[in-house]
Amino acid sequence: xxxxxxxxxxxxxxxxxxxxxxxxxxxxxxxxxxxxxxxxxxxxxxxxxxxxxxxxxxxxxxxxxxxxxxxxxxxxxxxxxxxxxxxxxxxxxxxxxxxxxxxxxxxxxxxxxxxxxxxxxxxxxxxxxxxxxxxxxxxxxxxxxxxxxxxxxxxxxxxxxxxxxxxxxxxxxxxxxxxxxxxxxxxxxxxxxxxxxxxxxxxxxxxxxxxxxxxxxxxxxxxxxxxxxxxxxxxxxxxxxxxxxxxxxxxxxxxxxxxxxxxxxxxxxxxxxxxxxxxxxxxxxxxxxxxxxxxxxxxxxxxxxxxxxxxxxxxxxxxxxxxxxxx
Numbered sequence: 001x002x003x004x005x006x007x008x009x010x011x012x013x014x015x016x017x018x019x020x021x022x023x024x025x026x027x028x029x030x031x032x033x034x035x036x037x038x039x040x041x042x043x044x045x046x047x048x049x050x051x052x053x054x055x056x057x058x059x060x061x062x063x064x065x066x067x068x069x070x071x072x073x074x075x076x077x078x079x080x081x082x083x084x085x086x087x088x089x090x091x092x093x094x095x096x097x098x099x100x101x102x103x104x105x106x107x108x109x110x111x112x113x114x115x116x117x118x119x120x121x122x123x124x125x126x127x128x129x130x131x132x133x134x135x136x137x138x139x140x141x142x143x144x145x146x147x148x149x150x151x152x153x154x155x156x157x158x159x160x161x162x163x164x165x166x167x168x169x170x171x172x173x174x175x176x177x178x179x180x181x182x183x184x185x186x187x188x189x190x191x192x193x194x195x196x197x198x199x200x201x202x203x204x205x206x207x208x209x210x211x212x213x214x215x216x217x218x219x220x221x222x223x224x225x226x227x228x229x230x231x232x233x234x235x236x237x238x239x240x241x242x243x244x245x246x247x248x249x250x251x252x253x254x255x256x257x258x259x260x261x262x263x264x265x266x267x268x269x270x271x272x273x274x275x276x277x278x279x280x281x282x283x284x285x286x287x288x289x290x291x292x293x294x295x296x297x298x299x300x301x302x303x304x305x306x307x308x309x310x311x312x313x314x315x316x317x318x319x320x321x322x323x324x325x326x327x
Contacts, residue, residue: 047076053088053100057221066267093117104245106156118253123265124246124288128217131231135210147211153197161214227284246288
């Protein structure tokens with residue numbers, strides 16, 4: 001009898017251990033895959049913000065068109081609109097903006113020189129032809145002695161306006177005045193026109209007070225002017241001004257090669273944005289194509305190589321002649 005009881009107790013212990021083993025193993029197996037899944041699932045990356053200052057037309061409008069393309073690359077574009085040319089550069093220098101988009105290179109260089117800032121061009125995007133527009137008169141043929149013409153008063157844009165007036169026979173500037181020309185550089189003024197110097201944003205507002213106004217492309221657009229339909233004269237798209245006055249993405253020196261700035265410039269120079277600019281602005285804004293510059297550089301390098309080869313050939317010829325003379 002004692003043997004039977006001992007056998008029953010032994011069998012009970014075996015079943016108990018087996019039951020404990022089977023209940024613990026599935027639990028461990030269930031928990032392990034969950035932990036592995038948690039380790040394999042990466043956290044979603046936060047979009048990188050790009051804050052760009054711009055004047056409303058056309059710059060901010062163009063920037064609006066690249067938001068989706070940048071979002072696909074993991075960037076969120078924030079646009080801060082300014083209505084003057086000083087504040088967006090100050091904000092960029094202070095670091096509250098990643099970039100700005102409103103100015104051409106001569107103005108950027110002038111600002112750096114005057115303010116001691118270190119802002120650089122990260123990429124040329126478009127060119128806006130400078131134009132002479134109607135004020136109280138709607139034809140340059142109607143120009144009379146003593147008429148007034150309003151121009152921007154900042155150094156580079158005033159020079160550009162004066163050069164355009166010179167190109168149309170209204171004034172003559174002193175030799176060499178060029179991109180630094182001011183009213184003091186007017187050598188001849190046969191009609192004794194009065195040059196009214198105003199802050200760039202104010203020029204379009206005096207069309208009812210001056211015979212003509214000379215406008216930057218963006219302010220002409222804001223005033224409702226069309227280059228093709230309204231300008232009495234304007235810079236041509238194939239002129240040197242297209243290269244000199246290309247509107248650029250400006251950044252603090254050292255940031256021009258950052259990933260987000262490169263991404264911004266690339267989408268702004270895409271074919272889609274070029275098509276948008278051409279269709280929307282009808283010649284008032286022209287996409288800047290720097291391939292022509294590249295071709296010129298390549299041509300210059302080729303010429304330089306040819307000259308080097310010619311010089312080397314001449315030296316070899318001279319060496320050969322000297323050797324023959326020595327013999």
